[in-house]
Amino acid sequence: MRSQNLPLIAFFCLTIGLWAAMQYQPSRAPAMAxxxxxxxxxxxxxxxxxxxxxxxSGRVSIVNFFASWCTPCRAEHPQLKxxxxxxxxxxxxxxxxxTAPHLTAFLEKYGNPYDSVWRDDTGKAAIxxxxxxxxxxxxxxxxxxxxxxxxxxxxxxxxxELEALLDTLQREEIDDATAHP
Amino acid sequence: xxxxxxxxxxxxxxxxASLPASALVLDTALADPAQEAQAQTLFHGLRCVVCxxxxxxxxxxxxxxQMRADIRxxxxxxDTAEAIRTDYVARxxxxxxxxxxxxxxxxxxxxxPALLVILGGVLTYRRTRHRPNERS
Amino acid sequence: MIAELGQLCLCTAFMLACLQxxxxxxxxxxxxxxxxxxxxxxxxxxxxLLTGAFAxxxxxYAQSDFSVMxxxxxxxxxxxxxxxxxxxxxxxxxxMLLWAWIIGAYGFALAFLRTSExxxxxRALAVMGGLNAGLLAFILLTSNPFLRVWPxxxxxEDLNPLLQDIGLAFHPPTLYVGYVGFAVVxxxxxxxxxxxxxxxxxxxxxxxxxxxxxxALTLGIGAGSWWAYRELGWGGWWFWDPVENVSLLPWLTGxxxxxxxxxxxxxxxxxxxxxxxxxxxxxxxxxxxxIVRSGLITSVHxxxxxxxxxxxxxxxxxxxxxxxxxLYAFRPLAQQPSSxxxxxxxxxxxxxxxxxxxxxxxxxxxxxxYPVFSQLLGAPEVSVGAPYFNRTFLxxxxxxxxxAALAPLLPWDRFSVAQLRARLRLLAPSLGAAALVTxxxxxxxxxxxxxxxxxxxxxxxxxxxxxxxxxxxxxSQHGWAWRRQLxxxxxxxxxxxxxxxxxxxxLLKETYEAPLIAGQDLQLGAFTLQLVKxxxxxxxxxxxxxxTFRLREGNRTLTELTPELxxxxxxxxxxxxxxxxxxxxxxxxxxxGDAPGSPEGDAPRLGVRLYVTPGQQWLWIxxxxxxxxxAVVTLAAFxxxxxxxxx
Numbered sequence: 001m002r003s004q005n006l007p008l009i010a011f012f013c014l015t016i017g018l019w020a021a022m023q024y025q026p027s028r029a030p031a032m033a034x035x036x037x038x039x040x041x042x043x044x045x046x047x048x049x050x051x052x053x054x055x056x057s058g059r060v061s062i063v064n065f066f067a068s069w070c071t072p073c074r075a076e077h078p079q080l081k082x083x084x085x086x087x088x089x090x091x092x093x094x095x096x097x098x099t100a101p102h103l104t105a106f107l108e109k110y111g112n113p114y115d116s117v118w119r120d121d122t123g124k125a126a127i128x129x130x131x132x133x134x135x136x137x138x139x140x141x142x143x144x145x146x147x148x149x150x151x152x153x154x155x156x157x158x159x160x161e162l163e164a165l166l167d168t169l170q171r172e173e174i175d176d177a178t179a180h181p
Numbered sequence: 182x183x184x185x186x187x188x189x190x191x192x193x194x195x196x197x198a199s200l201p202a203s204a205l206v207l208d209t210a211l212a213d214p215a216q217e218a219q220a221q222t223l224f225h226g227l228r229c230v231v232c233x234x235x236x237x238x239x240x241x242x243x244x245x246x247q248m249r250a251d252i253r254x255x256x257x258x259x260d261t262a263e264a265i266r267t268d269y270v271a272r273x274x275x276x277x278x279x280x281x282x283x284x285x286x287x288x289x290x291x292x293x294p295a296l297l298v299i300l301g302g303v304l305t306y307r308r309t310r311h312r313p314n315e316r317s
Numbered sequence: 318m319i320a321e322l323g324q325l326c327l328c329t330a331f332m333l334a335c336l337q338x339x340x341x342x343x344x345x346x347x348x349x350x351x352x353x354x355x356x357x358x359x360x361x362x363x364x365x366l367l368t369g370a371f372a373x374x375x376x377x378y379a380q381s382d383f384s385v386m387x388x389x390x391x392x393x394x395x396x397x398x399x400x401x402x403x404x405x406x407x408x409x410x411x412x413m414l415l416w417a418w419i420i421g422a423y424g425f426a427l428a429f430l431r432t433s434e435x436x437x438x439x440r441a442l443a444v445m446g447g448l449n450a451g452l453l454a455f456i457l458l459t460s461n462p463f464l465r466v467w468p469x470x471x472x473x474e475d476l477n478p479l480l481q482d483i484g485l486a487f488h489p490p491t492l493y494v495g496y497v498g499f500a501v502v503x504x505x506x507x508x509x510x511x512x513x514x515x516x517x518x519x520x521x522x523x524x525x526x527x528x529x530x531x532x533a534l535t536l537g538i539g540a541g542s543w544w545a546y547r548e549l550g551w552g553g554w555w556f557w558d559p560v561e562n563v564s565l566l567p568w569l570t571g572x573x574x575x576x577x578x579x580x581x582x583x584x585x586x587x588x589x590x591x592x593x594x595x596x597x598x599x600x601x602x603x604x605x606x607x608i609v610r611s612g613l614i615t616s617v618h619x620x621x622x623x624x625x626x627x628x629x630x631x632x633x634x635x636x637x638x639x640x641x642x643x644l645y646a647f648r649p650l651a652q653q654p655s656s657x658x659x660x661x662x663x664x665x666x667x668x669x670x671x672x673x674x675x676x677x678x679x680x681x682x683x684x685x686x687y688p689v690f691s692q693l694l695g696a697p698e699v700s701v702g703a704p705y706f707n708r709t710f711l712x713x714x715x716x717x718x719x720x721a722a723l724a725p726l727l728p729w730d731r732f733s734v735a736q737l738r739a740r741l742r743l744l745a746p747s748l749g750a751a752a753l754v755t756x757x758x759x760x761x762x763x764x765x766x767x768x769x770x771x772x773x774x775x776x777x778x779x780x781x782x783x784x785x786x787x788x789x790x791x792x793s794q795h796g797w798a799w800r801r802q803l804x805x806x807x808x809x810x811x812x813x814x815x816x817x818x819x820x821x822x823x824l825l826k827e828t829y830e831a832p833l834i835a836g837q838d839l840q841l842g843a844f845t846l847q848l849v850k851x852x853x854x855x856x857x858x859x860x861x862x863x864x865t866f867r868l869r870e871g872n873r874t875l876t877e878l879t880p881e882l883x884x885x886x887x888x889x890x891x892x893x894x895x896x897x898x899x900x901x902x903x904x905x906x907x908x909x910g911d912a913p914g915s916p917e918g919d920a921p922r923l924g925v926r927l928y929v930t931p932g933q934q935w936l937w938i939x940x941x942x943x944x945x946x947x948a949v950v951t952l953a954a955f956x957x958x959x960x961x962x963x964x
Contacts, residue, residue: 004649007593008642011600015635018604021613021689022627069889097243102889123247130272132230205551205882205893205910207830207924234556234702241551241893241910275697276688280704286696290687294680294709301672308590308668309660 033145036063036138039125041118044100053118054144060169061090061140064114065131067098068106073135076153077110083159084113089166093117096126096134141169206246211253219262220253227269228279236279320385320463323373327463330366330421331453333359337446341511354435356442357428363449364425371418374462378405384469387411387462392473393887395858403486409610409626410462412489417452419490419497420445427501427526432958434522440508441501448500451633459626474887484544492537492564496602498530499567502574503599503641506592510644515592520582523595525954527578531571532947538564539940547895552826552906552928554936557706559614562681563605569678570598573671580667584729586658587668588650594671596645600638601678607631613689659731666724670717677713681706718772718816721809722779726786747771747778758931762824769820776813780806797953804946804953811946815939821932832912832924841927845869846907849877851923859883864909864923868898880909880925904933 038052055061062083066073084091093114095103100119107117120126129138132151139148139162148165150158211217224238229245237245237252255265269277281287337359344352374387378401383389391408392401406415424445432438456462505523509515541561546554555561574594581591608614611627658664684701692698726740751770755763784806787794794802829841839846850865862882868875878896885892898905905927912924 004589004646007597008639008646011638011642014604015631015639017686017690017693018607018613018631019628021686021693022611022624022631024693097247122250123244124251126244127248127251127269128272130274132273205908205924205926207832207910207912207926209913228700228702233558235553236702239551239553276700278700279702281699281701286691287699290683290691290699290701290705291709293683294676294713297676297679298673298713301676305668305672306660309657309665 033141033143033147035144036140036146037128039094039120039128040122041094041125042121044103044117044119050118055090055092055140057144058142059090060088060142060166061092063092063094063138063140065094065096065120065126065129065134065136067096067134068102069098070134072153074110076135076155077113079154079156079159080113081111083154083162083166084115086163086166088170090115094125095119096131097121097123139165139169142172205241206243208246208249208253211257216256217253220249220256223252223262223265224249226266226279228277230273230277319373319376320382320465323370323377324461324463326366326370326373327453327457327461330363330370330417331450331457333363333366334446334450334453337363337443338450341440341443341447350436353439353443356439356446359446360421360424360428360442363446364421367418367421371414374411374414375402375405378402381473383471383473384465384467385462386464386466389466389470389473393858394472397857399483399486406489410456410460412493413452413456413460414462415490416493416497417449417456419493420449420452420500423498423501423526424449430955430958432522433961434518437505437508437512437514437519437522440511441504444504444507445500448504448637451636455626455629455633459623459629482544482548484540484547488537488540488544491533491540495530495532495534495537495571496564496567496606498526498533499571499595499599499602501526501530502595503637506595507641507644510592510641510648510650513648513650515581515588515650517582517585519588520578520591521954524575524578524582525951525958527571527575528947528951528954531568531575532944532951534564534568534571535940535947536944538568539937539944542940543937546933547897548892551908551926552828552895552904552930557684557701557703559685560609562685563608565681566601566605566678567598569674569681570594570601573674574598576667577671580658580664584658584664586664589645590668590671592645592650594675596638596641597675600634600641601682603630603634603638604682607634608685614685661733661737662731663724663727663729666720666727670720670724673713673717673720677710680709680713684709715768715772715816718776718812721812722776725783725805725809726779743782744775744778747774750774750778758825760825766820766824769816769824773813773817773820776809776816780810780813783809797956801950801953804949808943808946811939811942814935814942818932818935818939822930822936825931827929829927829929830924832922834922839925841925842929843870844905844927844929846925846927858887859885862909866896866907866925868905868907875905878905878907880907882909899934901934903929903931905929 036054038054040049040051041053042049055063064080080091083089091114093116095117098119103117103119118125125131129136135153137150137154138146139150141147147169148162154162211220221238225236227237227248229235229237229240229242229248231242231244232240235245237248252265256262275282281290283291337356340352340355344350374385376382377385377388378392379398381388381392381394381401383392387408387410391411392404396404405411424442427438427442427445502523505519505526506515509519538561541564542554545556546552574591577587577591577594580587607627607630610623611630612624613627658668660669684705687701688699722744723737723740726743727736748771751767751774754770754774755767758766760766784803787799787802787806791799827842829844831839831841833839833848838848845868847867847869848864849867851863853860853862855861860883863879865877865879867877876898878898880896881894883892883894884890893908893910895906895908898907906929908926909923910926912922
């Protein structure tokens with residue numbers, strides 16, 4: 001009788017495992033806060049370059065990788081607008097593998113929530129942060145370190161948690177030594 | 182006359198070549214063959230992160246092209262292949278390697294096939310032995 | 318209006334399926350045989366209702382009715398009519414409806430093509446009613462294709478251009494006929510467990526319903542690989558993608574099942590194992606569906622994922638497979654007074670082969686789920702791809718070729734060492750042939766080439782020997798029985814051809830890449846490419862750049878090839894349409910793309926990539942031969958049934 005029970009038991013374990021895997025939500029906070037590397041970017045017109053761009057030190061920033069051809073990026077636009085309403089947080093947009101005319105049209109049509117817009121035409125910026133697709137967003141603390149990494153669109157349900165995190169980061173005390181020069 | 186046709190064809194080819202591309206894109210190989218060989222080894226060992234199962238060497242996705250260009254430029258600047266690989270793993274995790282590394286965490290993955298065959302063999306052998314109380 | 322009719326059909330079908338399933342319990346209380354017999358006409362009605370529902374969706378797509386949300390999201394006015402219709406099942410909801418329709422069609426076939434096992438068939442139909450009820454509940458609650466959108470938008474969103482290909486017309490339906498078909502033998506397994514009787518008659522009744530899905534699945538996997546080879550621009554045809562792996566799982570266990578069922582039909586042995594395989598194969602199909610539609614694993618192939626659907630499917634799997642396995646565990650079959658099969662017999666060799674097939678399937682399943690589980694347990698993310706499978710799956714499945722060559726030559730009963738030695742001596746010359754072939758095509762990877770050639774030659778030789786035996790015994794076989802035997806031989810020959818194709822395409826492939834230089838012919842190895850014509854036009858929903866080349870090898874002109882580069886403006890996506898020149902011996906695969914500017918700083922140019930792949934067509938021929946042999950066996954089984962009925 002025992003050997004006939006084995007398939008049932010094995011199946012039971014597999015089903016439980018699959019159900020558990022469905023419930024799992026990978027944490028978005030990196031185990032150790034690493035600094036956002038300086039990135040080589042181009043300005044919207046494609047001509048002006050900044051070979052080592054970083055968000056302003058001493059301010060909480062959100063760096064959002066997006067593209068005009070990306071549907072989830074359009075979906076998260078209202079959330080970005082809501083975040084840009086906060087004056088204490090800088091919102092920077094980096095367009096990945098996009099072209100100037102499409103970008104300009106996109107920002108005109110849906111509105112421009114960013115404090116500054118950049119282009120990553122060579123892909124080096126994306127590679128330097130380990131980008132796997134768009135949209136992805138990085139929340140940077142006042143010390144210049146990545147405190148939260150959101151893969152995929154920022155959904156409306158994420159906003160309260162995100163705003164709370166931004167408030168916490170705002171209140172953080174930082175040493176002058178750890179801030180970017 | 183033939184030369185004229187050829188010129189016309191060439192002009193058309195130039196025109197066609199000006200659209201932005203994300204399908205087949207040919208790379209420029211490095212001048213130094215040893216370095217290019219190192220690059221090719223890296224490309225075959227790293228996964229294309231926006232594709233399904235393809236290595237960097239096989240993929241024509243724009244991001245893969247950019248990654249290959251990035252790796253080539255870093256090799257030219259003097260980085261060692263090992264340093265580049267470590268760097269990519271640090272940014273993307275071990276999942277960017279085409280072959281899962283062999284360590285404690287993946288021991289089960291690599292051992293499982295052999296274990297399954299051994300287990301199967303044992304079960305098959307037992308099944309073919311005389312067992313008076315079991316049903317067939 | 319039409320969509321509402323479709324919705325109505327679905328709801329009615331759901332209630333009918335529930336009724337059908339309830340006869341399983343009710344018949345114990347009231348009118349045992351009569352009540353179960355209702356399963357047949359109910360199955361016929363169910364099939365008609367599902368046809369109505371599916372037709373409603375097809376018509377909505379054909380008419381570009383964008384008030385139906387499913388059509389809005391997955392179609393576009395500019396799409397050619399063929400691709401509008403094909404797009405019906407190119408999305409999650411439509412494909413689930415196709416799934417339900419196919420299972421209805423199988424039920425219809427089962428009801429219509431009567432067998433000698435009446436009670437068993439009725440019970441199996443009733444169980445299928447239960448399966449259908451769950452499936453329709455899933456569709457109606459989480460994946461309804463008939464949801465409306467108001468106000469009706471003027472235009473739809475374009476379907477992914479990669480999917481606008483004739484291969485897509487064949488690939489999913491064929492695949493589903495395979496996946497879903499294994500539900501029939503699953504239902505028969507449960508019915509047999511309920512009646513506590515799995516014997517030769519059961520095996521004979523069920524055999525065509527194993528062979529048909531197996532053939533369809535073989536053809537479907539082949540069609541998908543062929544499509545990928547033509548479409549994806551770099552000559553690959555199998556990527557060990559989770560969705561591809563998931564279609565391999567039921568194929569592997571299904572192959573084990575069909576062989577074990579042959580043993581059960583001929584010898585009455587291995588009943589318990591056959592039941593287990595029947596349950597396992599369908600549950601592999603379900604688990605595969607779960608994996609790709611739940612969002613557990615993201616894939617280029619996967620449909621838009623939704624965790625709610627995932628949990629529903631998981632529950633469905635738990636109920637159906639768990640219930641079946643519980644039945645297997647707690648309702649032992651009636652004692653059969655036969656002794657266990659000997660390992661040194663044809664049955665034993667088939668059992669060994671089964672073991673390897675199931676072990677390979679388990680390996681593939683583990684490889685698919687490993688990244689998910691390792692992340693769950695906190696280990697660093699890993700990804701499992703081609704290198705892993707090359708090192709594990711290939712060595713595990715290669716011995717199957719050895720077994721497939723030997724088994725048809727050995728007796729069903731126990732064979733002696735002397736008999737085995739005789740067969741081995743018979744097959745030994747094949748190794749010499751393999752060595753000769755390797756010498757002829759030798760290059761850097763000759764050792765692997767030798768191994769591949771050896772396995773393939775061994776199986777070819779063994780199949781030829783089996784054919785010779787069969788022809789000698791021809792007098793005692795007639796009509797369909799002879800055709801069945803021949804089909805089995807052809808299927809093994811197809812496997813040998815497939816192995817040879819794999820060895821050739823992976824080890825002997827040559828790749829050439831170069832930018833086009835104005836005014837010059839391109840010299841690629843022994844081949845010369847001459848640009849004849851280059852054009853740029855606009856088609857229905859894409860812009861296309863075409864270049865015609867004349868391909869020469871040495872002095873001989875081989876052919877003219879016209880690869881294309883297409884740009885789809887709505888999706889802003891560029892795809893490659895390669896040009897293929899296929900001969901039985903090799904494929905020449907030409908793709909054009911953009912090359913960076915020359916180092917002197919010229920404007921960007923066109924470049925070409927040429928793949929020369931020996932043995933590529935052998936793979937497709939092997940798929941087709943295997944599918945045909947399966948179809949022949951299916952027809953043989955049905956024909957035999959017809960003659961028995963009229964006898």
